[in-house]
Amino acid sequence: MTAITTPFAPLNRLGAWSADLALRVFLAWEFFESGWQKWNGENWFDQLQSAFPFPFNQLSASFNWQLSMWAELLCALLLLIGLATRFSALVLFIVTVVAIAAVHWPAHWSGLAELAQGYSISDHGFGNYKLPLIYLVALVPLMLNGAGKLSLDYLLQRWRR
Structure with a gap:
């Protein structure tokens, strides 16, 4: 260890156990909240069914609503407890890509400058893909690295050895 890395040794040990936990809790909250709104709301997918990318545009709006709600x-619950984390992150990644394509991407844009205007939280006629893009970026480490040591995935892996 050097003088530069020594002060960070406790953070490195803590990070090995809990770095991915913050992502898991954040994403679990966001996706569960979205699913809960669908559970308690009315299906509005029939209004944008044609905007869904293939193969989801081939399914009924009702089936897509149920599929996204349950996913x-x-x-979200699986992410929270760290079980089947990579699979769950992949499923939520796909759900988010479909949401961007169907809801958040601008309907019309003619150049990168116009497309960049859609990188916002609120829609002013240019789309609003900033927040779903943040979700995609946050899901990538979970797909690549898994849930980390503070998870059921890690406990099950250790138990199998």
Whole structure:
């Protein structure tokens, strides 16, 4: 260890156990909240069914509503406890890409400058893909690295050895 790395040794040990936990809790909250709103709301997917990318545009709006609702609810809970984390993150990644394509991407844009205006939280006629893009970026480490040591995935892996 050097004088530069020594002060960070406790943070490195803590990070090995809990770095991915913050991402898991954040994403679990966001996706569960979205799924819960669908559970308690009315299906509005029929208004944008044609905007869904293939193969989801081939399914009924009702089926897509159920599919996204259950994916958001169940995968959020799995992320929270760190079980099937990579699979859950992948499913939520796909749900988010479909949401960007169908809801958040601008309907019309003619150049990168115009497309960049959609990188916002609120829609002013240019789309609003900033927040779903943040979710995609946050899901990538969970897909690549898994849940970390503070998870059921890690405990099950150790138990199998």
